[in-house]
Amino acid sequence: MNCQILLANREKHHYAARMRTTLMIHDELYSEVKRVAAGRRTSVSQVVNDALRRELSENAQRMKMPLVRIPVFGPSTDGSTDTSPAEFDALLNEDAGMR
Numbered sequence: 001m002n003c004q005i006l007l008a009n010r011e012k013h014h015y016a017a018r019m020r021t022t023l024m025i026h027d028e029l030y031s032e033v034k035r036v037a038a039g040r041r042t043s044v045s046q047v048v049n050d051a052l053r054r055e056l057s058e059n060a061q062r063m064k065m066p067l068v069r070i071p072v073f074g075p076s077t078d079g080s081t082d083t084s085p086a087e088f089d090a091l092l093n094e095d096a097g098m099r
Contacts, residue, residue, distance in 0.1 A: 033047050
């Protein structure tokens, strides 16, 4: 019942849904956040929320980058490898020469 009243009250007054939580922040980082908040004439919560939104947005953009598929070769059934160490070194040197 209290939850329904609270939600109705939020909708009536157009409050944004918020959650109160506790974060462990290094002292020097918190001091910097307070300084930024004062300079912007806003709250510490607003600065932290803005920073989290930016980080999450950048992370989402990084996640959209195409994945590079790297072929993985394992040993054959008789225990031999696909490429000998000397052949592998030759391939690396050839690749380095192309750069």
